[in-house]
Amino acid sequence: MSFAPGRVNLIGEHTDYSGGLVLPVAVDRGVTVRWHPDPGAIRLRSAEFPETVELEPDGTPHSALTGWVRYAAAVAELLRQRGRPAAGLDGTISSTVPVGAGLSSSAALTVALALALCRTAGFELARLELAGVAQEAERRAVGVPVGLMDPAVSLLARRGHALLLDCGTEEHRLVPLPPGLAIVVFDSGVRHTLEHSGYATRRAELEQALPALGGARPSEVTVEAAEEAALAAGVDEVARRRLRHVVSENERVRACVRALEAPGGPDRAALGALFREGQASLRDDFEVSIPELDLLVELADGEGAVAARMTGGGFGGSVVALADDDRAEGLAASVTAAYVARTGRTGTGRVYATSDGAR
Numbered sequence: 156m157s158f159a160p161g162r163v164n165l166i167g168e169h170t171d172y173s174g175g176l177v178l179p180v181a182v183d184r185g186v187t188v189r190w191h192p193d194p195g196a197i198r199l200r201s202a203e204f205p206e207t208v209e210l211e212p213d214g215t216p217h218s219a220l221t222g223w224v225r226y227a228a229a230v231a232e233l234l235r236q237r238g239r240p241a242a243g244l245d246g247t248i249s250s251t252v253p254v255g256a257g258l259s260s261s262a263a264l265t266v267a268l269a270l271a272l273c274r275t276a277g278f279e280l281a282r283l284e285l286a287g288v289a290q291e292a293e294r295r296a297v298g299v300p301v302g303l304m305d306p307a308v309s310l311l312a313r314r315g316h317a318l319l320l321d322c323g324t325e326e327h328r329l330v331p332l333p334p335g336l337a338i339v340v341f342d343s344g345v346r347h348t349l350e351h352s353g354y355a356t357r358r359a360e361l362e363q364a365l366p367a368l369g370g371a372r373p374s375e376v377t378v379e380a381a382e383e384a385a386l387a388a389g390v391d392e393v394a395r396r397r398l399r400h401v402v403s404e405n406e407r408v409r410a411c412v413r414a415l416e417a418p419g420g421p422d423r424a425a426l427g428a429l430f431r432e433g434q435a436s437l438r439d440d441f442e443v444s445i446p447e448l449d450l451l452v453e454l455a456d457g458e459g460a461v462a463a464r465m466t467g468g469g470f471g472g473s474v475v476a477l478a479d480d481d482r483a484e485g486l487a488a489s490v491t492a493a494y495v496a497r498t499g500r501t502g503t504g505r506v507y508a509t510s511d512g513a514r
Contacts, residue, residue: 157274159266159513160185161252162259162308163340163475164466165317166433167408169441170401171302172358173365174323174372176408178330179304180338181312183508186263188271190246197272199227202249213241214272226261229292230268234278237288242276255346257467261297262305265289266513282310282512283325300358312512319412323372330412333421336461337483338475338507341490343447344500345471354468357397357441364390364398373398374405400440407433423461426477430462443469447498454490454497 160181167177188199199208206222214231235241248267252260266289273279280288289306293299307327308318316329367388368376376384381402385395407429414425434452438444448465451474455463463476478486487504494502 156190157188157267157270157513158185159263159270159309160312160510161263162305162312163338163473163507164304165475165477166411166429166464167304167404168433168437168466169357169361169443169468170373170404170408171304171320171322172300173361173374173401174321175374175401175405177304177308177320177322178317178408178411179308179312179320180317180332181308181510181512182258182338182340183510184251184258185309185510185513186248186250186252186260186267188246188248188267190244190271190275192275193243193245196243196245197227197231198243198245199224199268200247202247203254211241212243214239223264225296226265226292227268229295230265230288231272233288233292233295234269234272234276237280237284239272239278240276242272242278244271244275246271253342255471256340256342257465257469257472258340259305259309259467261293262289262301262309265292266306266309270513283307286310299355301354308512310512312510314509314511316509317415319408321374323374330415332509333415335480336421336477337480338509339455339460339478339483339487340466340505340507341451341455341474341476341487341494342503342505343445343451343471343473343494344502345445345447353443353470357443360394361397361401364394367398373401376402378402378406396440396442400436403436403440404433426462427456427460430464430477431456434464437465437469441469445470447494447500447502448472448474450497451490451494451502454493455486458486458489458493460486460490 162179164179197210208224208227214235286306320327367384414422455476460476466475491504
């Protein structure tokens with residue numbers, strides 16, 4: 156059996172694919188592959204979807220690929236290119252990560268598949284290299300230029316910690332989460348897929364502005380310097396706003412780590428302000444939030460959350476909130492009830508425990 160957790164990103168949204176900083180945690184929901192060796196083929200079934208994967212032991216597909224099976228075929232092919240010996244397995248995939256909720260079900264799937272395929276072949280890769288395989292597999296499967304964050308935290312996480320990852324240098328360290336703070340995730344009920352959302356468009360708009368930085372990464376400049384450089388280079392207003400979000404979001408990641416590690420306990424006021432600023436930037440500068448996510452943030456703040464913001468790629472999905480342990484369940488219930496009453500949607504709120512990385 157192999158298991159890979161989903162993730163909630165505390166802060167650092169749409170920064171990973173420009174070599175920026177992120178601060179995600181792995182959560183206690185994920186994708187499980189239960190399998191046994193099969194010398195004849197790679198066969199995989201899903202407990203949630205009808206398609207079945209059947210590949211040659213080296214990963215060569217038997218027929219045209221659709222749906223989730225594209226992920227499995229891409230993982231198998233990339234591992235073959237890295238030297239994985241031909242070895243089959245027969246397995247069933249199940250998931251407790253809500254699909255389209257912004258908790259990275261796709262990265263959990265690719266990581267769990269990669270671990271199973273490596274194990275059955277007696278083949279090993281370093282964890283960050285395996286994260287790169289999972290990242291590239293998703294790009295190939297659905298043509299979306301995703302970043303490194305999701306598979307990296309799925310593989311590198313530790314319970315009770317967030318992962319501070321520099322996606323440009325791949326430097327990373329664990330950041331202890333303060334005792335007494337719980338993570339609450341509110342699912343808006345608005346489903347998205349990165350393949351059919353504006354994710355790729357936002358990335359393309361950002362990339363129009365990056366040459367103005369003269370080779371520097373957005374995590375290496377200030378908001379003021381980036382704005383000045385973009386104006387001098389004649390970057391259009393939309394691309395400048397995309398750049399402003401990413402540069403300021405990198406600054407917020409650093410500030411969030413300082414707030415979590417503040418002497419004497421977390422700086423709650425700073426966390427609340429940083430999450431609010433991040434939400435405003437995602438709504439106004441990067442334009443990936445939607446009214447349902449904005450409402451959930453407003454409700455969570457109004458019900459006493461320490462901090463709240465949307466999490467994930469946007470265009471639907473979820474909001475993450477930090478709350479006092481003894482108030483977390485009540486917050487989840489009250490915000491969900493108010494959201495359902497205001498929107499008529501089937502929203503949900505759940506307190507998530509943190510998780511170790513894939514195993």
